[in-house]
Amino acid sequence: MAGHVLDDPADAPVLPGRLADIMRPELESVAEEIITEIRALIPEYRRPLDGPYGKSIRAGVQQAIRLFVQQIADPSASKDNAHEVHRRLGQYEMREGRSLDTLQAAYRMGARVAWRRIMRVGRQSGFSSAVMSQLADRMLAFMDELASVALDGYLEAKAGTADAVHTWRRRLLQLIVERPAAPAEAIEELAQLVGWTVPATATPVAVRPLYRAAPPAHPDLDADVLTELGAREPHVLLPGAATRERVTALQEALPQCRFAVGACVPLREVADALRWARRALALVDEGVLPASRVTWSDECLPVLLLHSDETLVARLRQRLLSLLGGLTPKQRERMIETLRAWLDAQGNVHGIAGRLRVHPQTVRYRMRQLEATFGQRLHDPDARFELEVAVRSLRRGGPAAPAAARLPEPRLPR
Known part of the structure; x- marks a missing residue:
């Protein structure tokens, strides 16, 4: 889950080293102030702080404050331990049944309380507005990073529940089949969350x-x-x-x-x-x-x-049936059957007879009827292809469609 990260040590603004020394005595009290305000203003956190629940909340707040001060003194200080604490905190929050909004609100409130204390200490110690501005930027980026880590933990825990797995897997399939196509990165990220190999x-x-x-x-x-x-x-x-x-x-x-x-x-x-x-x-x-x-x-x-465009295919069928408008339904059905066999057998008399199960002489009689009805269309490649498309779109063995009103006859290539 992408989030803001602290500046690379090489690019981090230079803050006075004594700022960390001044803030260290404040660590314990500011941690308690953050916990007290979160519990007072967010109802979901008002339960007693004994047991694993209280330990995880206290550990998360204390780690955050301690690491921030360490980063001021030494921007290269490792964040791994704090990240692990906040990832576990996010997982714990999901298992406790609290929402993402509640979790994010707690981080915002913690940042506000911490900044209030830092501003007071900074003014009392005479730090310039430029230093305090740098400190504000670092504080916001720092809390955003920890909130992002906790969010990752929350989503990891959510993806591990049975109902959540099914929900995320359905969402993954939805991303794959939706149009316009979803970005490959979104599919990869969600697939990784549910353990599906792309x-x-x-x-x-x-x-x-x-x-x-x-x-x-x-x-x-x-x-x-x-x-x-x-x-x-x-x-x-x-x-x-x-x-x-x-x-x-x-x-x-x-x-x-x-x-x-x-x-x-x-x-x-x-x-x-x-x-x-x-x-x-x-x-x-x-x-x-x-x-x-x-x-x-x-x-x-x-x-x-x-059958990808039924309206267009219906138009081709209509053009075919308009040529058979003068026939009875039975005659029309027999003519279409003969035309289908003629197209399948490429005009071979014995092949047509085998398909229709009639005598070759009967085939020759029917072929004369085809010639009389379709004329040059039987010999023109484009027109013959159109006839085949129309015939194949008719259901084999079903009743022939009623004749349509005669349409203008298509022009044949010379």
């Missing part, structure tokens, strides 16, 4: 409950799997590639759910891969993709691309 690549998995019941909030999964199952669109994140074993474990942990496994991509591209996986689940619901328990989006990328 992978080079990851695989998002979209989750859909098969029934009304919501999936369990904390399924039995490997510790490196991030989950967000309470959202409107549940999802999980698998580090690296999704193995069949990993997916099987997902199915066992979430038996009432359907899954769409996204592509394995660099972490910064996970949001896109999750979007594709969610689209695959939607196409399963719509009957475009088979109703499998697990859908691998990498295996149906052309279908995902084809």
Whole structure:
């Protein structure tokens, strides 16, 4: 957790050495004054100061005052011990159930009391306003540093509780999949807090409950799997590639759910891969993709691309069906079936017959109907591609869509 730090000894302002000597006799009384004022003005600290609680508060205040005076006398004095005391103090405050606001308020109050005493002693000792200004800067930076160390301890302790771990892990997953992308530094910092190793690549998995019941909030999964199952669109994140074993474990942990496994991509591209996986689940619901328990989006990328803009695809379907406007629904369905087989078999009569399970002579008759209906479109590459997109967007085996009003016929390249 970033915070202000004391100046490097080489750059620290030079304060008179005798200032530390004058302040040392004040240490014990100013520590007591800080504790008394904090307890008087912050209700959460009014409990008795006996036992471990009181010892931790007293140790934190005394260490802070003592170190500040040491830093005045010798800017190179080690801060490690004081840092450890205040880190533990932050951890203790979290375990005691106090908020971050309360902890930070205690540090601000401690700084105010200490500065009040220093100003009085400094004036009585005749120090100049320049020296007192330098001392004020050092005091503010010093207390800010200790507050930052305590904050780190507080967050470390918070991250160690079961509920906090789940909360931070969900927040981490949210950072990874949000758009615009979160800074890599924010992801790294939060991952370190919860003990999650940031992978080079990851695989998002979209989750859909098969029934009304919501999936369990904390399924039995490997510790490196991030989950967000309470959202409107549940999802999980698998580090690296999704193995069949990993997916099987997902199915066992979430038996009432359907899954769409996204592509394995660099972490910064996970949001896109999750979007594709969610689209695959939607196409399963719509009957475009088979109703499998697990859908691998990498295996149906052309279908995902084809249905990435339904309004545009509907426009292509409408152009196709407008050419069949004069046919009955049954004739239209047979014509589309024949066109699909013709495109799949690249016009080969026997290939078409095999797909339609009809005699080749029947195929030749139907092909004459195709020629009469579509004409040059069957032989122009661009127009043929458009026909194939429109045909593939129609559900195979379902009833043909009703004919639309005839649209202007597209111009074909010469």
